[in-house]
Each structure stands twice: as C-alpha cells, then as structure tokens.
Amino acid sequence: MKMLVHITLALSVVGTVLCRPNYRDGIPNGYSVPNMCGTSAFWDPVGHMNPFHHTKSQNPFGAAYSASGRSWLAICNEDSDRDGKTNGEELGDPNCVWRPGQTPDGNAIGHPGICEPVGSQICSLQNFRCDCLEHC
Ligand SMILES: [Ca+2]
Known part of the structure; x- marks a missing residue:
C-alpha cells in the first residue's frame, strides 16, 4: 500500500511538471525561444535560468510573467x-x-529572460554564464 502511495505521488509530480509547457502557450513563439548557449535549439523552460530544467531559479521574464498572472x-x-x-x-x-492561438508576426529573435549577448557589458547585472546555467 505504501508503495502505491509513493507511485501515485511520483506520477502526480511528473504530471505537474509535464503540464508546465502549457505556460508557453501564453506567449508568442513559446516553443521556439532560441537557446543562445547553443546546448539545444530551443530554451524550453522559458521562465527559468536553465534551458533543460524547471529549476526553482526563475529568470526575470519568468518572474514578471508569474507576477502578472501570466498575462502576455x-x-x-x-x-x-x-x-x-x-x-x-x-x-x-x-x-x-x-x-x-494566433501566429506571431515574426520569429523569436532572442530570449526575454536571459540578457544577450551573454557576458557582454550590458549584461553584467545578470550574473549568468552558459557554462554553469545558474547564477554563478
Ligand atoms: Ca530583453
């Protein structure tokens, strides 16, 4: 019985995580935000600092999107x-x-939560490096 509870909890967590891509339906080109670090074509967890994980570290865009009640x-x-x-x-x-639901006017040309070009003077306030993918 205990094992069944653990499996049920694990599946509900997985289901919650898998639902997060729906957030991307609320922003234009949400499924084709470029990954400027080159580690993949797209940055799937758009609101987070890591392109592969929905880490607890939201980037400034993710924080603003959450604070707005997910209003583009x-x-x-x-x-x-x-x-x-x-x-x-x-x-x-x-x-x-x-x-x-509409087709955006253009393609995504950058990431709204990761200052680009990474490592440039204008981005010195955002302590982000592609080689550590979190605040370093
Ligand atoms: Ca920007």
Whole structure:
C-alpha cells in the first residue's frame, strides 16, 4: 500500500511538471525561444535560468510573467532582462498584438529572460554564464 502511495505521488509530480509547457502557450513563439548557449535549439523552460530544467531559479521574464498572472499583454512592452529589447521584440511580437492561438508576426529573435549577448557589458547585472546555467 505504501508503495502505491509513493507511485501515485511520483506520477502526480511528473504530471505537474509535464503540464508546465502549457505556460508557453501564453506567449508568442513559446516553443521556439532560441537557446543562445547553443546546448539545444530551443530554451524550453522559458521562465527559468536553465534551458533543460524547471529549476526553482526563475529568470526575470519568468518572474514578471508569474507576477502578472501570466498575462502576455502586461509584460510585452517590458524589457525583463534589461538587454535593450522588449519582451515583444525578442519573442516576435514587437507591437504587442499577439493573442494566444494566433501566429506571431515574426520569429523569436532572442530570449526575454536571459540578457544577450551573454557576458557582454550590458549584461553584467545578470550574473549568468552558459557554462554553469545558474547564477554563478
Ligand atoms: Ca530583453
């Protein structure tokens, strides 16, 4: 019986984690955010610091998205990662006209939560390096 409880709990945790990609349905090009570190084509956990894990470390875009109640329109014109490009510009919706289910005007050209170019002077406030994928 105890084993069954453990298996049930494990499956519910897995199910919760697998549901997170739905968050990406709420942002334009949510499934094609480029991975500037080159370790994969896309950065799947868009709101997190690590491109492979939904770690507890949210990036500034993930924090803003959560704080907004997952409202794209509320954060489209913000520059969450302070790299000089708005979240809308980075995700292919520079005019903030995209709505869930629509095709965005353009492709994602950057990551809205990871300051790019990584390691540049403008990104010195965000202590991120591709070789450690978390705050170093
Ligand atoms: Ca930006």
